[in-house]
Amino acid sequence: MGRTAAEKEQLAALTHDIKTPLTVIKGNAELLAETDLSAENRECTDAILANVGSMEQYLEHMRQLLYGRDRAEETEVVTCARLKEQFKEAAMQIAAAEKVPVVFQEDSLCGNVCCKPGPVGRAWKNVVSNAVEHTDRARGIVVRLQMEVYEGQEYLTATVRDFGKGFFGAGSHLCRSGILQRGCQPA
16 A cells, blocks of 8 residues: 555654654763763663664664665575674663563574574564563563574574463464574575
């Protein structure tokens, strides 16, 4: 379904309007970063700046989509070690913001996977955010990273377990959908 010109204009204005408070947040975080901060406050400030950067990228992506100029993200070969570190860092930041403990269970991960890093990172953050939001705060979440074979293909699987009531129904099949396949060739 196509958007009308008025809808596109409103959405474009909204994405621009969101940038104003982001600029203020980013500027204040940069000013804080220039001061003598404790290790914990430095970590929080770095997380703020990294997430503001992500928000700016999301807004630019939205703008590109609005005007039909979106370029499909390329599939890349990424080392399992790099992806593991990105997943762990994102999970720790999201959980720390809500003071929820995280337990990491990980196999030795080696080799490479093919993926689209932007969408994979966004999906991962959404899964972790949902787990943190719905878990028993005292029990936290458990993150497991491992290689699994499914229908003859090896996949990097990243599982997040929370201790909430769970969900059922139409969307539950998505929990085990493979998004990272080992051994593929980048587009």
